[in-house]
Amino acid sequence: xxxxxxxxxxxxxxxxxxxxxxxxxxxxxxxxxxxxxxxxxxxxxxxxxxxxxxxxxxxxxxxxxxxxxxxxxxxxxxxxxxxxxxxxxxxxxxxxxxxxxxxxxxxxxxxxxxxxxxxxxxxxxxxxxxxxxxxxxxxxxxxxxxxxxxxx
Amino acid sequence: xxxxxxxxxxxxxxxxxxxxxxxxxxxxxxxxxxxxxxxxxxxxxxxxxxxxxxxxxxxxxxxxxxxxxxxxxxxxxxxxxxxxxxxxxxxxxxxxxxxxxxxxxxxxxxxxxxxxxxxxxxxxxxxxxxxxxxxxxxxxxxxxxxxxxxxxxxxxxxxxxxxxxxxxxxxxxxxxxxxx
Numbered sequence: 001x002x003x004x005x006x007x008x009x010x011x012x013x014x015x016x017x018x019x020x021x022x023x024x025x026x027x028x029x030x031x032x033x034x035x036x037x038x039x040x041x042x043x044x045x046x047x048x049x050x051x052x053x054x055x056x057x058x059x060x061x062x063x064x065x066x067x068x069x070x071x072x073x074x075x076x077x078x079x080x081x082x083x084x085x086x087x088x089x090x091x092x093x094x095x096x097x098x099x100x101x102x103x104x105x106x107x108x109x110x111x112x113x114x115x116x117x118x119x120x121x122x123x124x125x126x127x128x129x130x131x132x133x134x135x136x137x138x139x140x141x142x143x144x145x146x147x148x149x150x151x152x
Numbered sequence: 153x154x155x156x157x158x159x160x161x162x163x164x165x166x167x168x169x170x171x172x173x174x175x176x177x178x179x180x181x182x183x184x185x186x187x188x189x190x191x192x193x194x195x196x197x198x199x200x201x202x203x204x205x206x207x208x209x210x211x212x213x214x215x216x217x218x219x220x221x222x223x224x225x226x227x228x229x230x231x232x233x234x235x236x237x238x239x240x241x242x243x244x245x246x247x248x249x250x251x252x253x254x255x256x257x258x259x260x261x262x263x264x265x266x267x268x269x270x271x272x273x274x275x276x277x278x279x280x281x282x283x284x285x286x287x288x289x290x291x292x293x294x295x296x297x298x299x300x301x302x303x304x305x306x307x308x309x310x311x312x313x314x315x316x317x318x319x320x321x322x323x324x325x326x327x328x329x330x331x332x
Contacts, residue, residue: 001246010261017264021308028301090181090219116287122299146223147284 038131040068045132049079052151053100054140072110072125072136091124097138105144111137111151118150154200163330164201167193171209178218182307186213187236187267188314188322194240195247196326202237209233224284228277232270239266247323255320263315264308271304 001009039045045068049061061079070078073092077083084095094108095101102108110121110128113135121128130136137151156164171189186209194202207230214226222229243262247255275296282292 006246010258013265014261017261017268017308020268021305024297024301025305028298031298114287116291117285119282119285119287122295147281150285 035129039129042132043068045070045130047075047130047133048135049075050135050137050151051080051097052137052139053098054106066130070130072121072128072130075130075136076125076138092126094125097140100140105142106140107143109139109141109143109148111139113137120148157330160197160330163326164193164197164205168205168209171205172212175209175213176216176218181219182303183310185314186210186233187263187270187311188319190233190237191240191243191262191266191315192319192323192326194237195244195323196330198244199238199241202240203234204237206230206233206235206237224281225274225277228274232273235269235273236266252320256316259319260312260316263319264312267308267311268304271300271307275300275304
């Protein structure tokens with residue numbers, strides 16, 4: 001390959017990476033900004049929180065009052081008697097809720113109600129800012145099952 | 153059929169063990185050395201060995217990763233890393249005879265491009281997983297790619313720096329030790 005052609009190929013590759021990353025970055029910040037704008041519109045928000053202990057016991061805390069900017073972790077600490085978690089580089093890992101600790105393949109997972117039904121939380125609970133009127137669900141479930149059982 | 157000398161086989165085994173050891177060690181998310189070692193393995197041993205190396209490492213990583221079992225994402229991770237190894241095998245043809253300065257820049261660009269490719273493939277895997285939850289295809293891909301972008305940026309920047317500064321010295325040492 002000639003030097004000129006080789007240079008062209010690598011410059012094109014660099015520009016391709018730059019354009020994709022810049023577009024993605026812009027989309028990412030636009031999405032965060034839009035989300036933040038909607039979620040901080042009112043100082044007080046009301047959310048519905050479900051806790052499924054995996055043994056048939058389900059508790060609902062509908063219309064829980066919270067502050068705009070609160071995370072899902074803040075909310076579960078608000079409604080549960082005890083929450084034990086470990087802070088890590090990717091966010092908080094919830095070890096136990098109301099004394100029910102992770103064990104074997106059973107972990108505390110969180111879900112969100114959307115237009116398409118239940119959607120598994122994509123980030124740690126302390127990274128998810130809760131919005132007004134949202135319905136969120138903590139589910140103590142067997143994570144070795146695929147696909148992960150949704151709340152019913 | 154691939155034939156290797158004892159020295160080459162030993163080097164390949166040591167590289168596999170090193171790569172797995174580093175990959176499975178606790179580390180900040182999306183800062184990894186597997187891509188670099190896989191690419192260098194492709195350069196030293198060729199596309200087939202490089203691709204197999206990447207796939208094998210990600211297969212083991214899928215079960216033993218400190219970030220949890222990969223599950224359905226694993227085939228996507230294996231494919232993504234295999235592509236990096238294969239790309240290394242292609243690049244070996246163009247590596248010799250170039251000035252070191254140029255090679256450092258090229259390695260950095262390739263690091264960025266291959267990491268982006270890997271992230272697109274693995275994020276597609278996450279999107280496919282979201283599809284199984286009943287989410288329509290377009291929202292599944294958009295949500296996954298936007299959520300994954302913060303991690304992808306860290307990954308791309310770290311690998312650009314890593315490839316740019318360490319790929320040439322690493323591949324030269326490996327080539328001297330037991331390259332094919």
